[in-house]
Amino acid sequence: RKEVEQDPGPFNVPEGATVAFNCTYSNSASQSFFWYRQDCRKEPKLLMSVYSSGNEDGRFTAQLNKASQYVSLLIRDSQPSDSATYLCAVSLNSGYSTLTFGKGTMLLVSP
Amino acid sequence: ETGVTQTPRHLVMGMTNKKSLKCEQHLGHNAMYWYKQSAKKPLELMFVYSLEERVENNSVPSRFSPECPNSSHLFLHLHTLQPEDSALYLCASSQVGLTSEQFFGPGTRLTVL
Numbered sequence: 001r002k003e004v005e006q007d008p009g010p011f012n013v014p015e016g017a018t019v020a021f022n023c024t025y026s027n028s029a030s031q032s033f034f035w036y037r038q039d040c041r042k043e044p045k046l047l048m049s050v051y052s053s054g055n056e057d058g059r060f061t062a063q064l065n066k067a068s069q070y071v072s073l074l075i076r077d078s079q080p081s082d083s084a085t086y087l088c089a090v091s092l093n094s095g096y097s098t099l100t101f102g103k104g105t106m107l108l109v110s111p
Numbered sequence: 112e113t114g115v116t117q118t119p120r121h122l123v124m125g126m127t128n129k130k131s132l133k134c135e136q137h138l139g140h141n142a143m144y145w146y147k148q149s150a151k152k153p154l155e156l157m158f159v160y161s162l163e164e165r166v167e168n169n170s171v172p173s174r175f176s177p178e179c180p181n182s183s184h185l186f187l188h189l190h191t192l193q194p195e196d197s198a199l200y201l202c203a204s205s206q207v208g209l210t211s212e213q214f215f216g217p218g219t220r221l222t223v224l
Contacts, residue, residue: 004153032211043201043215044154087154097142097211098167101154 003027004090006102013109017078021105023071023088032091033064033071037084038104044087047073078109113137115216117202123222124192132187132219134202140214142207143185145177148199148218160185161207192223 005024013019025033036044048055050062050071061074071088085104091097115136124130136143145157159167160179174196176188185202199220203213 034212041199041220043217046212046214049212091211097205097213098156098159099154099211099213100156103151103153 003100004088004102006086006088006105008103008105010106010108013078013107015078015080015109015111017109018074018076019078019107020075021073021086021088021107023073023102025069025071025088025090025100027090027092027100028066028069029092030069030090032097033062034089034091034099035060035062035071035073036087036089036101038087039084044101047086075107078107080109080111083107083109115202115204115214117200117216117219119219120217121220121222123224124189125224126192126194128192129188129190131189132200132202132221134185134187134216136183136185136202136204136214136216138204138206138214140204140206141182142205143179143182144203144205144213145185145187146201146203146215148201149197154201158187189221192221194223197221197223 033050035047037047038044050064054063059076063072085106087104088102089099142161147155157171158177178186199218201218202216205213
């Protein structure tokens with residue numbers, strides 16, 4: 001079983017749509033969870049950390065379900081500029097962080 | 112300069128060449144990382160330096176040799192690479208003991224002929 005799994009997509013949605021991505025992880029000892037955004041041929045950029053209580057940043061909402069070992073990202077009112085690959089990353093939090101990444105989910109938002 | 116910088120941004124090398132990738136972080140962090148990103152594969156962690164000591168080496172072939180002279184600089188020395196080593200090499204940094212958030216540099220796109 002892969003350590004961090006994501007649906008690769010692509011998710012093709014019209015502008016204004018709400019889209020949700022899930023990410024499942026295999027190591028139940030995982031402590032920290034993140035969503036990164038990666039544009040084509042660029043580096044990953046931290047989108048948001050995911051806390052156990054869930055967190056929201058503008059149009060983006062992240063949720064964590066430790067019992068079922070999944071992390072989700074919801075994007076409301078999606079914009080063409082949201083088109084990118086969204087990477088889920090999980091860490092065991094061993095002082096320094098050893099992130100394990102999923103392959104990413106590609107999102108394409110059409111105007 | 113702010114954030115994490117990497118040089119060169121693009122590198123083409125033959126299998127017998129020796130080259131080095133450089134990473135510098137301006138965030139005051141004390142942990143640095145090398146990742147490899149190949150097409151259709153997830154980001155793969157190669158090396159971790161925490162407080163200037165190498166703490167992880169994820170079964171990386173010896174033709175890749177990291178060096179961390181201080182907490183702001185990280186190098187990846189390359190020699191006798193193979194064509195399958197062609198990839199995007201990303202450097203990242205974080206602060207030990209606080210959150211696990213890592214911040215990435217723009218990467219070096221390496222092509223091995």
